[in-house]
Amino acid sequence: MSGLELWPEYEPNELKITPERIYALGMHPTTDKPLIFAGDKLGNLGIIDGSQKATTNNPEDADDEDADYEGPSITTLKPHTRTIHTFQFSPHDANALYSASYDSTVRKLDLAKGVAVEVYAPKDTSEDAPLSGVEISKNDPNTLYFSTLDGRFGIYDMRAPSERAAGLQIFQLSEKKIGGFTLHPLHPHLVATASLDRTLKLWDLRKISGKGDSRLPALVGQHESRLSVSHAAWNAAGQVATASYDDTIKIHDFSSSSTWSPGHTLSDPEMKPTAVIPHNNQTGRWVTILRAQWQQFPSDGVQRFCIGNMNRFVDIYTAKGQQLAQLGGEGITAVPAVAKFHPSMDWVAAGTASGKLCLWM
Template identity: 60%
Template sequence: MISREQQTRLRVGEDPADPPRTPESRTKSASAENDWDSDSSDNMPEISDFEKERLANIAERDALLKQLSLDSKSAGLFATPPKPPGSGGSKPKKRPAPKRVKKEEEDTTPRRTSSRLKGIAAESEVAKRKADDELDALREAERAKRIRRTDSFTQADMFVAGQKLTGADLIGVDVITKGVAKPYERTFDSADIEKTTDKDLKAIRKEMNGMKLWDAWDPQRIKITPERVYAMAFHPSESKPLIFAGDKMGHLGMLDASQEKPTVNEDDEDEDDPDPVLTTLKPHTRTISSMIVNPSKPTHLYTASYDSSIRELDLEKMTSSEKYAPESTNIDEAVSAVDMVADDPNTLYWTTLNGEFGRYDMRMPLKESNVSSWQLSEKKIGGFTLCPSQPHFVATASLDRFLRLWDLRKLSFDNPVPVAEHENRLSVSHAAFNAAGQIATSSYDDTIKIYDVGAKGLSSWKEKHTLQDGDFTPDTVVRHNCQTGRWVTILRPQWQQNPQSPIQRFCIGNMNRFVDIYSSSGDQLAQLGGDGITAVPAVAVFHRSKNWVAGGTASGKLCLWQ
């Protein structure tokens, strides 16, 4: 056993085997240590004046801090520190974690008013009925804003802004690339024209590139519609460019581009620079998706809308009337496109976002029994056209990725079978027929495809004629960026119906803020641009016979090349 004396010596670092130290030995040891310190201090070098001053400053600072600590304690500024756990004091309580509150989506429904302030007993049947009635009334008011108008109305009823026009003022008397787009970067210019070896192709390229941007006003000042342009059309008149544009809210804008800019006296600072004269009407309550001037009656403009109706605007009387719509206003059949035949001024053809194709003779009463309809696609049909030379043939482009060709002469209502179909990698946006029997399509797979069914004997096909899958493939594929995104209208090709040369050509918007013109063989003829174009002219249309091209942007602005 180790004695208490030895345990004590172990704690202080002494050897327990050493003899016990007496008071005399401890005194002698301390004296020896003091002698060693004095000897060592004598051997140490002398402290410099700078070091002495530094040590004095440290001592003075320590004394000051000690004095401040004593003063603070006496004033009660420092609380007694809590006892550590296990020292007999109570353990500090853990603060509860804040409750997580699920962030709910913002509710756009109007708040109900206080029943207590109105003097209605809480939870009473009267309060519940009153709140439900108020909510239903608000919802009905919102729905009423979007429901179509079935009645006929005049220019005064539709007029929104601009100049009120008469028929004579409006139409006159002569009416008979793949990849990310880099803004303003051209992919076709004069150098490409000079490299052209084909004489005919070189001539048409020079002709197309000779078109200039209408510079009477900056394009930023030609706001033809209040909202994004969805559809455009030229009037067939060759005496002046008369342009119609429809936007996403149902507005119809009209511009006579033959007007000249008034002269402004530069010395008169108070005189404003006037904007171009425009007329804005509102015949529809929702997006105007398509429009066409009656090829047999150029005084009538037909507009199709997502409000499920097709309306006729009389350009002489400036009145609008509904020509087709479902029997009930509660039926939602958004119309995606409309077309007519040149030698039949009374029949309307249209497609819907539900995948239906319809036909109606306007001379008959508007009843369900007088309307012919076929379910041609399970998904929406984004665009279609009739073949101008063989109008019983119809080309449809749909969201299910198919281009289909139909023959209306013997088309079953129960089980319609196409003459031919071709599946694309992604959805097809539009299918445009020209007089030569060629179909141009735009697709989300960033291609423009051209199908030459005229060369396959379209005019000689009999009823129920069909093509094998391998016989209906594109003859030409052009790489073209079609990634419009959410805020730019879908790019759609549009042919010039009566070109003044043997070369067929069509135009389509370019995401680099140009309008491209291609031939039926896929050769690029021109790339139209100009100063002041700051947005994509996504909706591009050709005049029927003149070399005039118009483009509409997402901000409702117009670009015109002549």
């Protein structure tokens, strides 16, 4: 991990991938080349091919400082009208990108055609229900999971007829904002949510009880931090990483989750983190909140995650809390707050509040 180096073709300040502050970032699962996608504050989606070479118009002028230099080729689309908070490449279709936005909608972008269609919006078109997360389970290409800034979690069947939000289940999981959620990669009925109410909670979607608006999935367990928890990320080994405003990254080990029966509950000691890493998470108003993001399919089987560092680095840790690397380099002038691994390759991309990109390979 320490051997990764910044993309040599362009400096980070030349890689303005979105017009505004980056909130969401990801790399396409293809292993042929790094394809980086970034969503910004105003609903723009920037796309860059990390294999392109810096060029001048005249090859003979490559060493001439006055030569007509061409910057990197960046594609910008605008699928949303407000902040793109999260997006996910479909596990079932390499050409589909699902994005969730503060404009209350989830859109599906066809990467081959460059066309985005709305796949979910609230039934009442005037309702303002900003979304904070979106995921499609690897078991079911038709079901969309999402979370909202007012503490709700939704399950939506995209095959439902056009009366918007038929086939929709909504659960009020928290009184406050859900900053992020993930499904367990191997057991997608297990959901981890992180909330402004300072808790990490695990839910089991196989068992839903209650009536009407009070219906809830079974609560497996919860762990409370001193301050708000910004994101909860599952990895395939059954570990959950959270970053909290109490300046820690916590790793919880639920590797026995494959044996849990519906309605299984965990005691407080079982919910305690197995590793607590001190980490400055005080982003303030102008830097996007730091989130720990796992590499989905590490080639060597070592579970690891990356997270932005307020001193203009990206930190990489193992599931045991050991630091593997601190990625930096020349020309990084802002905090690379939104950091993400490629699902299987050892490539790390990170975005800043000015829409600039850092890419380590």
